[in-house]
Amino acid sequence: MKRLLYLFVLPVLMAFNDVPLTNPDLEARAQVLMDEIRCVACENEPISQSGAEIAGDMRQRVRAMVKAGESDAAIRGWFADRYGEFVLFRPQTSGASGLLLWGLPFGLLLIAALGLAFVFHQRARRRTEGGIIPVAPDGQDMSDGEDTPS
Amino acid sequence: MIEVGHMAAFLALAACLVQTWYGLRGNRAMASGMAYSALGLMSVAFGLLIWSFIVSDFSVALVTANSHTFKPLAYKIAGAWGNHEGSMALWCLVSIGFAAAGAWRLQTGRQAFEARTLGVQGAVSVGSLVYLLFASNPFLRLDPAPLQGNGLNPLLQDPGLAIHPPMLYLGYVGFSFVFALAAAGLIEGRIDKTWAQATRPFVLAAWVPLSLGIALGSYWAYYELGWGGWWFWDPVENASLMPWLLGSALLHSIIVTEKRGGFAAWTVLLAVLAFCFSILGAFLVRSGVLTSVHAFAIDPLRGSLLLAGLMAYGGAALALFAWRAPALKGGPDWQFISREGALMVNNLVFFVATVTVLLGTIFPLLAEATGRQMSVGTPYFNLTFAPIMAVLLFVLPLVQASSWGATRPEFQLIRAAVVGGAIGALVLLMLWRMTLPLGAGVGLGLGLWLIYGAGRELLRRAIVLPRVFTLPARVWGMSLAHLGIGLFVIGAVVQTSGRYEQTVALEAGQSVVVAGWSVTLDAVRSAEGPNWYADRATLIARKGSSSARLQPEKRYYPAARMPTTETAIHKTGFGDLYTALGDRRNLDGKTIWTFRVYYNPLIDLIFFGVFLMALGGVFAAFGGRKAPARVDIDEPVPVSAAPIVLGPAE
Numbered sequence: 001m002k003r004l005l006y007l008f009v010l011p012v013l014m015a016f017n018d019v020p021l022t023n024p025d026l027e028a029r030a031q032v033l034m035d036e037i038r039c040v041a042c043e044n045e046p047i048s049q050s051g052a053e054i055a056g057d058m059r060q061r062v063r064a065m066v067k068a069g070e071s072d073a074a075i076r077g078w079f080a081d082r083y084g085e086f087v088l089f090r091p092q093t094s095g096a097s098g099l100l101l102w103g104l105p106f107g108l109l110l111i112a113a114l115g116l117a118f119v120f121h122q123r124a125r126r127r128t129e130g131g132i133i134p135v136a137p138d139g140q141d142m143s144d145g146e147d148t149p150s
Numbered sequence: 151m152i153e154v155g156h157m158a159a160f161l162a163l164a165a166c167l168v169q170t171w172y173g174l175r176g177n178r179a180m181a182s183g184m185a186y187s188a189l190g191l192m193s194v195a196f197g198l199l200i201w202s203f204i205v206s207d208f209s210v211a212l213v214t215a216n217s218h219t220f221k222p223l224a225y226k227i228a229g230a231w232g233n234h235e236g237s238m239a240l241w242c243l244v245s246i247g248f249a250a251a252g253a254w255r256l257q258t259g260r261q262a263f264e265a266r267t268l269g270v271q272g273a274v275s276v277g278s279l280v281y282l283l284f285a286s287n288p289f290l291r292l293d294p295a296p297l298q299g300n301g302l303n304p305l306l307q308d309p310g311l312a313i314h315p316p317m318l319y320l321g322y323v324g325f326s327f328v329f330a331l332a333a334a335g336l337i338e339g340r341i342d343k344t345w346a347q348a349t350r351p352f353v354l355a356a357w358v359p360l361s362l363g364i365a366l367g368s369y370w371a372y373y374e375l376g377w378g379g380w381w382f383w384d385p386v387e388n389a390s391l392m393p394w395l396l397g398s399a400l401l402h403s404i405i406v407t408e409k410r411g412g413f414a415a416w417t418v419l420l421a422v423l424a425f426c427f428s429i430l431g432a433f434l435v436r437s438g439v440l441t442s443v444h445a446f447a448i449d450p451l452r453g454s455l456l457l458a459g460l461m462a463y464g465g466a467a468l469a470l471f472a473w474r475a476p477a478l479k480g481g482p483d484w485q486f487i488s489r490e491g492a493l494m495v496n497n498l499v500f501f502v503a504t505v506t507v508l509l510g511t512i513f514p515l516l517a518e519a520t521g522r523q524m525s526v527g528t529p530y531f532n533l534t535f536a537p538i539m540a541v542l543l544f545v546l547p548l549v550q551a552s553s554w555g556a557t558r559p560e561f562q563l564i565r566a567a568v569v570g571g572a573i574g575a576l577v578l579l580m581l582w583r584m585t586l587p588l589g590a591g592v593g594l595g596l597g598l599w600l601i602y603g604a605g606r607e608l609l610r611r612a613i614v615l616p617r618v619f620t621l622p623a624r625v626w627g628m629s630l631a632h633l634g635i636g637l638f639v640i641g642a643v644v645q646t647s648g649r650y651e652q653t654v655a656l657e658a659g660q661s662v663v664v665a666g667w668s669v670t671l672d673a674v675r676s677a678e679g680p681n682w683y684a685d686r687a688t689l690i691a692r693k694g695s696s697s698a699r700l701q702p703e704k705r706y707y708p709a710a711r712m713p714t715t716e717t718a719i720h721k722t723g724f725g726d727l728y729t730a731l732g733d734r735r736n737l738d739g740k741t742i743w744t745f746r747v748y749y750n751p752l753i754d755l756i757f758f759g760v761f762l763m764a765l766g767g768v769f770a771a772f773g774g775r776k777a778p779a780r781v782d783i784d785e786p787v788p789v790s791a792a793p794i795v796l797g798p799a800e
């Protein structure tokens with residue numbers, strides 16, 4: 001994997017302002033960040049995809065900051081301060097809106113799981129208390145009824 | 151001529167009104183007659199619209215705005231629906247067409263139910279036609295007529311895009327018919343096996359074209375936009391994904407209703423929601439409330455009308471649901487470790503995934519309301535949608551391995567645990583040896599798990615239950631579709647984590663190396679087509695003994711004053727070497743061209759996987775057409791569960 005990365009990193013030093021970092025790990029980090037930052041001149045593209053000139057400058061800035069040892073959060077923060085939160089395709093997690101955006105999907109999944117567990121707990125209790133005979137388990141034929149010979 | 155079409159559309163509106171009236175009152179014969187008449191009238195209207203595109207009648211405003219005499223004939227025809235007004239006309243035609251199909255094919259032995267279905271569908275058609283005729287009329291004249299038109303958006307001049315909108319509309323509008331079936335079932339108060347048996351083919355009739363339409367759009371974006379990717383989490387893509395997710399959930403829950411009479415209320419709710427999300431999608435796309443690369447026909451008035459329609463139809467349906475659903479009966483009792491339990495998990499996850507996509511799509515709107523400008527893009531969906539769907543994919547083979555009512559876990563689950571453990575170990579080994587990202591490893595494992603599940607199910611039915619030649623079509627359908635998901639997941643994971651991309655500037659004779667392929671620029675020459683001219687680059691790609699010639703183009707369409715990118719793709723067998731031509735620059739007196747060169751491993755599996763899913767859907771639809779005399783022995787057959795004959799009795 002790493003050897004392949006070298007293959008595509010090394011020979012492209014002639015690319016105008018898109019000089020990849022020589023350290024493949026840092027370049028990989030920069031690539032991830034460039035996928036997460038929105039081009040300010042285009043409709044809906046990350047700077048990694050955009051052909052606009054400013055996107056090239058922004059890519060260069062990402063690489064420079066990665067090379068200077070800045071953390072991902074600091075780089076995202078720098079771009080958000082400069083161009084507004086709008087440029088972050090991966091919205092920040094802080095604040096009420098962040099909680100809603102990042103928490104709701106997983107919260108809903110959790111609620112669904114708890115809801116299921118509760119319903120089945122209740123059912124199981126009713127079944128044992130009310131003496132309702134459960135459906136006979138038929139481990140033998142697992143077919144869906146369509147082709148049940150019966 | 152176009153006035154005749156205009157009149158025919160108004161007459162179709164009248165026919166749909168009458169259809170609604172008689173249908174809701176339970177008169178099937180009258181409602182069917184009106185549905186057929188409306189189909190005839192609307193076909194005339196749409197046919198005449200296409201005709202004015204074919205003969206380039208520039209006195210019709212729509213033709214002037216979207217066509218050009220130099221355009222190839224096929225794209226003149228496709229141009230009829232390659233714009234807002236024309237696509238709404240197509241929408242109306244499909245809506246009326248589904249009513250006519252229902253009038254022809256629905257044979258449940260319940261006249262009133264069928265009539266009411268046609269009545270509700272009539273009401274949907276009325277809404278669409280009113281919107282067409284009063285808010286986006288394609289039949290208007292232009293005076294004086296110009297000598298030449300403005301041409302079709304050149305991005306749309308492509309075979310994939312010519313059939314992409316009709317496919318999507320079959321899907322969206324198909325869900326409106328499923329909605330009509332659900333509403334009629336609720337009015338009757340009977341959501342049972344007969345209802346599910348009658349409805350399931352129509353769910354598939356919507357789901358299959360919607361899947362294909364999404365895949366076509368994705369494939370088009372891949373080779374036409376020149377960005378190297380196939381899914382961008384663009385609002386318009388999300389708008390089509392949400393009804394698809396709900397439709398997939400519906401497809402599974404309706405099986406429980408059909409086989410066991412269970413999940414009735416949930417199935418109906420999904421049918422209502424799938425339709426609401428189809429309109430919501432139209433609203434998001436057409437109103438321009440979201441920025442999107444696809445944005446077309448942006449008009450706030452149209453947006454508010456669509457929103458009003460969504461409120462009216464969706465609100466009425468949900469009210470009907472709230473009123474009638476509590477009276478619906480469930481099926482026989484079941485335990486959690488059973489096929490019902492596993493399908494319930496499947497449905498809840500589909501639902502949560504839909505909410506996630508919705509949230510990510512409209513969140514920028516919500517933020518704007520509080521005065522903040524925010525973006526939600528690919529990284530968000532990769533971190534939320536992907537793990538949520540992973541739960542679903544993990545459960546999928548377990549659904550197949552379980553039986554109705556209750557499953558003795560030890561039988562199937564132990565085997566599953568062994569295979570799952572083996573796959574898990576393999577994934578850990580890959581993560582350790584190949585420095586794969588964690589997500590990619592999990593994704594690969596899930597893909598293998600799904601393929602195992604699909605293959606295992608076929609093997610079990612073919613050998614353990616020795617019925618290889620009599621396997622019902624729906625078993626094949628299910629296995630094909632699930633195999634398709636497995637291949638899709640592997641393709642998506644490998645492409646996403648293993649692709650190489652490089653933006654380079656090359657002078658003639660220079661080369662670049664991408665994923666072991668050495669790509670050399672030979673020359674850039676001009677080229678010409680019927681209504682465009684282009685810069686065409688010739689690239690020679692070499693790797694070992696194999697070589698390929700790639701000719702990416704940058705086209706200019708003078709009529710539309712717009713450039714497009716024509717990518718060149720070399721299929722290596724394991725992936726695509728993908729090139730797109732960028733801009734020309736002058737540097738120190740030399741001419742250099744920018745290129746994007748990508749290597750996309752296994753990307754064909756993505757599209758092939760979706761194709762298999764759709765093919766599975768077709769098989770499953772035919773599996774519904776069984777000889778009517780079969781009954782399940784293990785429970786008493788209610789009187790209402792009379793056998794259905796789909797299609798004319800022989």
